[in-house]
Amino acid sequence: MDLFDFSSYLKCILSVPSEEIDIQQLTGGLMNLTVRASFTPPANLFRFGHLSSAILKYAPPFMAADPTQPMSVHRQAIEAQALVLLSGCSIPAISEILSKFPTLRIPKLIHHDAERHVLWMTDLGETQTLSQYLTSDPLMHDIERIATSLGAFLAELFRATRDPPDDTITLVANPSHTAQTYSFLISVTKKVLTTAGITNAELLAERVNEALQSNGTVEPCLGMADLWPGNILIDSHCNIGLVDWEYFGLSTASSELGMLVAHLHLIRLQTQASAHENSRSFTAFLLDSYFQHAPAPSSYFRRQILMAYGCELVTRLENARELEDASKGQLLNAGVRSLIAAGGSENEVDFSTLKVLDNDRGALSQDIMAMVCHRFA
Structure with missing residues (x-):
């Protein structure tokens, strides 16, 4: 049609x-x-x-x-x-x-x-998404340059838009969509965890609910609220384009970064072995640059990034038809452990939960979030 x-x-x-x-x-x-x-x-x-x-x-x-x-x-x-x-x-x-x-x-x-x-x-020209770029054959030098630039930019953008004025928030507010999205994420989280036989599914789903409800009320900034590799474009000169801002609005640096890192984890599970190192290296360069330019992470940031990352991985399982069963298991494992590590409050965060590895692909399932946490644990 x-x-x-x-x-x-x-x-x-x-x-x-x-x-x-x-x-x-x-x-x-x-x-x-x-x-x-x-x-x-x-x-x-x-x-x-x-x-x-x-x-x-x-x-x-x-x-x-x-x-x-x-x-x-x-x-x-x-x-x-x-x-x-x-x-x-x-x-x-x-x-x-x-x-x-x-x-x-x-x-x-x-x-x-x-x-x-x-x-x-305006037209940004011929580009490919970050997912396509990382699954091609890029030079490590270019991966580092792109990731470093993006990490620094995000840190400065979130800092510059911290505590936005009410009139700015009103311009981009979409409360009905936000409520609908949160309801969907909570419902899918509970469904996926229950179907998978996770014993504390109700508890973890409630944690997701609490984290989502606090999003934008603590350490608020302006963000894309849909930051994933499909919205990040790369051209042949390693220029970066950020597109699709229809969910732009009140957010937090931790939820934005947690979502992006979760999708970088997904790239590793979805693609051939040659792309695993590209994704891992991009994530490491991105995080190093981000934390070099961002304020020291608060206890709220530490917990919220775990929640955002875990929620994104778990809800992604609802429509992960392209993944093999082994990859789905790794995805669930990583998401659940992140939600468990977040604890019931900022005082209960336990990063040691992320260090347990139990699959024959070594650190593939867990080291993405571990790379985040060791920078401020």
């Missing part, structure tokens, strides 16, 4: 013939339909002048991949606001940070057609 006719839409909006427009559908397409529109000759795109291409994202009132699942189009308004804020217009500190990281790019908002639910953004 064609969800949206971009060619006809652009022909109408820009008053250019269809033969001057080329539409290329981009990968993804779970929530939205995203394309690259190329123009020959370059088209006059609002205040940006003449551009040879732009990225357009259509947000239907349902999941693009499953029209039976309704979704609020408000997610697109959030992304439009996020791109404005991240341009540095409203928060000068962000502009200063971006100037320090010339290889890190965030799309600029060209236009938001709220009536047709189409977001226009």
